[in-house]
Amino acid sequence: MSEQDTAAAREVLIKYFDGTERLASIVDQEVPYPDGKLIVSRTDPQGIITHANRAFIEMSGYTREELIGTNHYILRHPDMPAVAFKDLWDTVAQGKKWQGYVKNLRKDGAYYWVKATVIPNIRNGQLVGYTSVRRKPSRSKINESEALYATLR
Amino acid sequence: MALNLSVSPDFPPTHLSGWFIFNTWLQRQLGEGVHLELYDSFEQQREDIRAGKLDLIYANPYDASMLVRELGFKVLVRPRNRADETVIAVRADDEVTCVEDLAPGLKVATTADPDVHIMGMIMLESADLDATNVSFKELDSYVLVAKALLNRDADAGFFLKAGFEELSELVRSKMKPLVSSQISVVHHTLVAGPRMQAHMDTLTDRLVNMEHDPKGIPVLKSMGLDGWDVMEEEQTEFMIDLIDTLVD
């Protein structure tokens, strides 16, 4: 768990890239990544969730019904710098694999860190969507990312 | 010309005879000669796959990816309830209690099984361990991986979960699993090559019906399988995409 964790709730207005925004309740409390699991989701080319596995549902705190059809930014944590996601989108738009450490926001306001890999899904030469698979990150990588992202916000 | 059936070298040796029985069943279904070609090494099998020598392969998920995306094979079915999961274990008397307790310099006993090795390495990442600070002892079977661990030739072992569970109770009692993967969508598949084209639909039907067919039931049993489920093309693509995210 991070040293900054206070478990106190605060209201934060999150502004998304597409111009929409939402008031989210943020609780500075980490939920540990489950050992041995991969959190898997798929999106359409626009980033709308089309598939979520059980680990995704359990960790995000949302139901499958709430997730499918929703923009993936529903998990965006305000501590994540916009440049990280710009890098993600720029990379996959070139047909390449993106890898990075992401702090995700749960429905209950708590957070969890992942090491994420996102790849484009190509079928018969056409881009049909993206797949993201997350695994457990090391504590040292979380600490490094926390420090780096704080300078990029 | 006879068709060639092969099985990924990671299948449990206890089911060897089952694959010969399956081969006989297969010849009856297809009305053609089928030869079962078995390999000790993944590399040797891959060479023959690339040389176009094999027509029907019970492939591990990593090889299925190459077969489908590079060689135009098609996945027909998957075995029910047989996901490929990986276990990292240490000696029971080791003071280590979780992956994060493992330290650089770790000696890992592993096999050439690509899926298990890749997943094992992914599960070590949370301890900041990777190929630069871990050394490997590559062995031919999970029995030998266990032996290396118990003989203190290695500090940790990577096991296919099914392989770990087939070890004797005595051997298992001397080991301690630290983590077991729970992925569930990565599994072996039966993959058919271009020369199987004319047989694919019939064979898929027969395979799916095997569990209801009095002649098929004992064959499944001898292979240690519950039954086959159809793999739709998109399910296959999804599994391969997922594996793509795991390999560098």
Ligand SMILES: Cc1cc2nc3c(=O)[nH]c(=O)nc-3n(C[C@H](O)[C@H](O)[C@H](O)COP(=O)(O)O)c2cc1C
């Ligand atoms: C397959 C895929 C998975 C993604 N997973 C996440 C995620 O887990 N958390 C997250 O905050 N953003 C994720 N994103 C990025 C979001 O689409 C979005 O760019 C990000 O949340 C920032 O929101 P914004 O671009 O509207 O500012 C993912 C994108 C793709 C294509």
